Amino acid sequence: MSVAPRDAGTSLYVARQKIHAREIAGRYERLRVIAAFSLLGLFYLLPWVQWRGQQAVLFDLPARKFHIFGLLFFPQDFFLLTWLLVIAALSLFFFTTLGGRLWCGYACPQTVWTKVFVAIERWCEGNRAQRIKLDRSPWTSRKLLRKAGKQLLWIAFAAYTGVTFVGYFSAIRDLVPAMATASLGGWETFWIVFYGFATYGNAGYLREQVCKYMCPYARFQSAMFDRNTLIISYDAQRGEPRGSRARNVDARAQGLGDCIDCTLCVQVCPTGIDIRQGLQLECIACAACIDACDGVMQRMRYAPGLIRYATQSSMEGKRTRIARPRTILYGVLLLALIIGFGIAVAQRDLVELDVIRDRNTLFRQLDDGRIENVYTIRLINKDTGPHTLRVGVSGLQGAAIDSERSEYQVGAGEIISVPIRIRAPRHSVAGSMEVKITARSAEDDGPQSVAIARFVGPVR
């Protein structure tokens, strides 16, 4: 393994030449625009959605409570998040095996934000040719105006992205007014700037270099490919030998294939590769070259699809198999995990009970001979409404709770800590025993929770 690239003199991390991707229209471009709009719309609008008088999706880190459409999660539910991440990873594997780098081309935040930043750039600086000309031209007031306008829009968009991001962790309806009155908290300001800067740098400058040099997924995605995976393919059999020709000439008679070598597929490529050399690691499967080539084929009155989504099998004239051991395994696993996750969320205890033994004394013997242990119990109500919880003890003969109250009112999403004393007759205790503490909702069929605690007494 070599860590430092040694192609001396050239840099790996800055494009050797700035890539000015040519703009393109076509059906996959339409799909990409639709995907970008829906995903960004979801990201920017979701924090503003209210649910029962509260922000619907709020990961309230300061309070360590996570609200998702009326469901309340605590850090104790962390395994659910892990579960969700496993589902996400497996979905990625599943869809990669079927459709190649669909994620990269349509859904990855890097792709989606880059798309917006490129659109802003195009709006300010013009199309590819105009941009190249502008970059080469000396600094005139016109160039300054266009570059400054672009920067201003980029920064504004990046800053608002930062605000929205922080809005997922700190109520956005308080955040935006606080910004207007300049009364934002220190850390909130810091993270807005941090995230805004990351957006600006990643989408404005790094762009597809992130995919080439920084993305771990890009490096291992090819391990999930097989001959039946959908990839962007150039039909070499049909296209070669490539060459330019007049429009009305019979290419076959001249010994030419369908590729007119217009290099449009290279010009539109955001990673600057030539798809005609076959599948390459840099290809993020954005399908811009398909759109470009189909447009050319149409103008040449050739059939579209010289570059197309195809599997290696179909390129070789064989049948593409969707159901194969790998996809079946991923599919079954994924389905099982999703069902399991649904059950785990639906079945989770809405009331939770934590018991912490008093650390100072093991036990105390009362005047009447009974043994007393002291605990602190934490009652957690994850439900959306308040609960009156009745605390009881069982599993130890004659044990009872000695407390001023036996019922506790716990509001929605509240955690309360109460000290309790459990007393048991001398004859039922011998050394360390187990005792069952329950918190039961006062309503019929209400939620309840049980915890096992240690009850310590003198050894008989």
Place this chain on the structure above:
Amino acid sequence: MRAMSTPSDPADGTGRTWCHFREDLGVLLWSSFLAASTATLLFFAYFDPRLLAADDDPPAWLADRMTGYATGFFFFWGMCTIASFLTAYLIDTRPPERNER
């Protein structure tokens, strides 16, 4: 592991010094960022920054949770960067093997 399209190493083996330090710093910071994010997530899922300060005299910077999270994150990031840096440095500066050209 190398990207497919990058040119291969110069065969004379002259590249033994770390000539891409600045570029590699990006990779170091980025990979440690990923590791640190995961570490922060896991760590603070189990430990409440306020409980960590359940001491007689909690330091002021641990008093509120946001500061605790941020401090934790930058601590992890720093540590991961050190580890990445040392890894890269040691791999890059190890003496050439005898039979290597």
